[in-house]
Amino acid sequence: MMISPKFTELVRALRCLPSVGAKTAQRMALQLIERDRIGAQHLADMIEQALGGIGRCKQCQALSETSMCTICADQTRNKSQLCIVESLTDWMAIEQSGAFQGYYFLLSGRLSPLDGIGPQEIGIEWLRLRLEDPAIEEVILATSATIEGEATANYLMTMMKDDQYHVTRLAQGVPMGGELEYLDGHTLALAMKSRRPITEG
Numbered sequence: 001m002m003i004s005p006k007f008t009e010l011v012r013a014l015r016c017l018p019s020v021g022a023k024t025a026q027r028m029a030l031q032l033i034e035r036d037r038i039g040a041q042h043l044a045d046m047i048e049q050a051l052g053g054i055g056r057c058k059q060c061q062a063l064s065e066t067s068m069c070t071i072c073a074d075q076t077r078n079k080s081q082l083c084i085v086e087s088l089t090d091w092m093a094i095e096q097s098g099a100f101q102g103y104y105f106l107l108s109g110r111l112s113p114l115d116g117i118g119p120q121e122i123g124i125e126w127l128r129l130r131l132e133d134p135a136i137e138e139v140i141l142a143t144s145a146t147i148e149g150e151a152t153a154n155y156l157m158t159m160m161k162d163d164q165y166h167v168t169r170l171a172q173g174v175p176m177g178g179e180l181e182y183l184d185g186h187t188l189a190l191a192m193k194s195r196r197p198i199t200e201g
């Protein structure tokens with residue numbers, strides 16, 4: 001029997017973090033309450049500020065403190081290219097590789113029908129709106145080389161098959177089952193450079 005119900009609640013709340021099981025959550029809670037209350041208060045403040053101050057970019061759906069993120073607001077980028085990614089970590093990995101100068105669109109994950117995650121859940125309607133931009137000439141599908149990432153790419157390909165732009169897919173260098181975020185910048189840059197067309201625009 002736990003001596004403090006509030007402590008029990010804190011442990012339970014910490015389990016919302018990825019890869020945090022019961023034991024780790026208990027260790028974290030002890031650290032916050034017993035050993036580092038100043039750090040704990042700082043963490044609480046930061047979470048509150050982040051939740052209040054960070055929203056989504058209305059154009060690419062990435063995290064942003066303003067209605068349009070710094071990349072979408074940057075008029076010097078290549079307007080003819082739109083790169084579709086499935087996670088913010090992939091988005092950042094591609095951006096850090098320096099191989100891409102166009103704009104991005106961030107899906108809220110990838111299709112996984114068995115888990116009930118369909119087109120609506122990953123934000124397809126926002127993507128459709130973004131794709132109405134007449135400046136777009138090439139859409140690059142940069143979803144991961146996992147089964148779900150491929151399924152998502154296939155879905156998008158079918159959705160865009162009658163549209164006016166070329167659709168390409170990241171090429172070699174992305175191993176099957178590969179999560180983009182784990183690729184080094186050079187490999188990712190190569191995959192971006194050698195992307196292959198999958199439809200004729």
Ligand SMILES: [Zn+2]
Pocket residue numbers: 057058059060061062068069070071072073
């Ligand atoms: Zn944006």
